[in-house]
Amino acid sequence: MTRPAAIAALLAVLAAWPGLAAAQTTAPRQKAPEGAQVYFHYPLDGLRVPERFTVRIGLRGMGVAPAGVAHARTGHHHLLIDTDPGPPDQPIPSDYNNIHLGNGQTEVVVTLPKGRHTLQLLLGDHTHTPHDPPVMSQKITVYVR
Amino acid sequence: MLRLAPALLWFGLAAVVALPLATAPAQERARQRSPAPQAAKLSFVGLADKAQVPGKLTVRFAITGMDVAPAGQAKRNAGHHHLLIDTELPPLDRPIPSDFNHIHFGGGQTEAEIALSPGRHTLQLLFADHDHVPHDPPVMSERITVEVATEAPEKPRSTAAPGARVFFVDLADGATIPARSRIRFGSEGITLTPAGTASPNGGHHHLLVDTELPALDREIPSDFNHLHFGRGQTEVELSLAPGEHTLQLLMGDHEHVPHDPPVMSDRIRVRVVADGSVASATPPQATTGGGRARTTSPNDAALYFIYPKDGETIFPTSTIRFGLRNMGVAPAGVAKPNTGHHHLLVDAEPPAFDRPIPADLNHIHLGGGQTEYRLTLPPGRHTLQLLLGDENHVPHDPPVASERITVTVMPGGPRAARRR
Numbered sequence: 037m038t039r040p041a042a043i044a045a046l047l048a049v050l051a052a053w054p055g056l057a058a059a060q061t062t063a064p065r066q067k068a069p070e071g072a073q074v075y076f077h078y079p080l081d082g083l084r085v086p087e088r089f090t091v092r093i094g095l096r097g098m099g100v101a102p103a104g105v106a107h108a109r110t111g112h113h114h115l116l117i118d119t120d121p122g123p124p125d126q127p128i129p130s131d132y133n134n135i136h137l138g139n140g141q142t143e144v145v146v147t148l149p150k151g152r153h154t155l156q157l158l159l160g161d162h163t164h165t166p167h168d169p170p171v172m173s174q175k176i177t178v179y180v181r
Numbered sequence: 182m183l184r185l186a187p188a189l190l191w192f193g194l195a196a197v198v199a200l201p202l203a204t205a206p207a208q209e210r211a212r213q214r215s216p217a218p219q220a221a222k223l224s225f226v227g228l229a230d231k232a233q234v235p236g237k238l239t240v241r242f243a244i245t246g247m248d249v250a251p252a253g254q255a256k257r258n259a260g261h262h263h264l265l266i267d268t269e270l271p272p273l274d275r276p277i278p279s280d281f282n283h284i285h286f287g288g289g290q291t292e293a294e295i296a297l298s299p300g301r302h303t304l305q306l307l308f309a310d311h312d313h314v315p316h317d318p319p320v321m322s323e324r325i326t327v328e329v330a331t332e333a334p335e336k337p338r339s340t341a342a343p344g345a346r347v348f349f350v351d352l353a354d355g356a357t358i359p360a361r362s363r364i365r366f367g368s369e370g371i372t373l374t375p376a377g378t379a380s381p382n383g384g385h386h387h388l389l390v391d392t393e394l395p396a397l398d399r400e401i402p403s404d405f406n407h408l409h410f411g412r413g414q415t416e417v418e419l420s421l422a423p424g425e426h427t428l429q430l431l432m433g434d435h436e437h438v439p440h441d442p443p444v445m446s447d448r449i450r451v452r453v454v455a456d457g458s459v460a461s462a463t464p465p466q467a468t469t470g471g472g473r474a475r476t477t478s479p480n481d482a483a484l485y486f487i488y489p490k491d492g493e494t495i496f497p498t499s500t501i502r503f504g505l506r507n508m509g510v511a512p513a514g515v516a517k518p519n520t521g522h523h524h525l526l527v528d529a530e531p532p533a534f535d536r537p538i539p540a541d542l543n544h545i546h547l548g549g550g551q552t553e554y555r556l557t558l559p560p561g562r563h564t565l566q567l568l569l570g571d572e573n574h575v576p577h578d579p580p581v582a583s584e585r586i587t588v589t590v591m592p593g594g595p596r597a598a599r600r601r
Contacts, residue, residue, distance in 0.1 A: 094487070099551045099552075101515060110549065118288065132252070132285045139517070139520060142504065146288070148289065148290075
């Protein structure tokens with residue numbers, strides 16, 4: 037691969053990004069109440085966990101509602117495994133790294149291979165889009181033994 | 182910095198101009214595929230071509246010569262699994278699509294439980310790098326065909342004694358009943374056992390409301406038309422809209438599968454009239470706005486305190502945290518199966534389960550879907566209990582409640598108590 041081509045591709049992507057983002061944001065994002073916080077009851081940062089464990093989720097200052105239910109001051113949980121949150125004005129993707137708890141669940145059983153993994157919680161509104169400002173936990177690291 | 186800016190701008194402009202021409206080929210070339218060792222081998226564990234499999238099966242993957250790493254982690258000679266169901270190989274020079282036919286195991290999973298419909302299916306494994314792009318050369322298993330038996334279910338149905346029967350008590354075909362009435366079920370020649378308890382010639386009731394018989398060789402569905410009585414209940418308080426309705430009883434075994442032969446009642450027709458038109462032993466109660474019966478809950482639902490635990494000493498103002506297993510939380514007023522909202526009962530006996538939970542200082546409603554509550558209590562011993570309510574604040578059937586715990590509130594909090 038030639039270097040100019042790579043640079044051009046990179047710049048093309050960079051140039052296209054803001055345009056893409058602007059085109060896809062139609063509805064304004066839901067406001068998050070001040071002091072809202074999502075956090076892990078279990079596991080905690082740095083903990084050693086078995087391969088199969090239950091992630092328990094706490095939420096302060098807001099309520100839980102299933103996906104599709106547009107109520108003020110509510111959202112549903114997303115568990116991000118070994119991944120970073122995407123752009124906050126886009127719906128959270130749905131794949132094996134971004135686990136949606138769209139039925140309003142407040143805990144989820146995950147099975148992970150041995151080793152180091154990161155977990156992060158991110159609240160999404162009825163359209164799976166993070167709030168403004170995003171309500172997310174710190175990114176924690178667990179060691180699956 | 183200042184001198185760089187125009188250069189960057191120029192590059193940007195050039196890129197935009199070049200975009201329609203350059204992007205496609207450049208991106209394809211930009212995604213250089215990760216190399217894979219020649220010896221790498223991917224296969225299914227214990228699953229051979231042309232195997233007969235149950236509809237729900239656990240598929241295990243074995244990779245040799247490479248490592249499993251979660252998606253997003255670029256590592257040499259590593260990748261994560263993808264299971265291709267009923268589909269050809271995707272293009273190998275771009276990310277594997279993510280849909281029902283291409284299942285990603287980006288967490289680094291090495292097994293998966295999948296459900297297949299009866300018939301023939303193809304399965305193939307494909308390994309891919311951190312960007313979901315297959316390696317070069319691609320590491321994949323052979324494409325195998327499995328067959329899910331159409332006729333034979335996973336296991337034989339439980340047998341029922343020849344004379345076993347179920348019937349409605351004091352409710353005949355064509356009867357007229359009030360909008361809210363108690364329906365009683367009887368059984369003969371079969372033992373009532375709760376769901377989950379396997380016993381010969383045992384089972385539990387299911388009430389089919391306004392619906393045909395379900396398939397008899399599989400689990401009875403659980404929804405508003407198929408009410409489960411997994412605790413072995415023999416009656417239900419049912420709310421029906423005025424008009425004509427049909428009711429039928431069907432016994433299910435410990436796994437909610439009808440027996441062989443099925444034990445069921447006749448499908449009876451009832452006419453429901455508005456309350457007051459019929460003299461009734463059970464007076465109508467102010468409850469659901471048009472729902473039928475109480476909202477059912479899954480049998481494995483559990484509600485518990487994350488904080489505090491039974492017997493603990495807490496501060497006068499403490500945040501009480503709730504945990505809920507196998508159900509979801511929804512604000513009051515939102516009707517969605519398998520959801521409800523929390524109620525915190527402070528120093529109160531559990532209320533009646535067939536009417537809305539009262540709203541007062543002892544029954545704290547968390548109708549906004551909250552999962553924790555900051556509670557202030559006077560010093561002394563107190564009891565706390567959680568009770569889930571449906572969209573109308575009525576407990577589910579069976580009710581989803583936590584154990585009732587006792588906590589001690591110390592004037593100075595738990596630390597003062599310990600220091601003593």
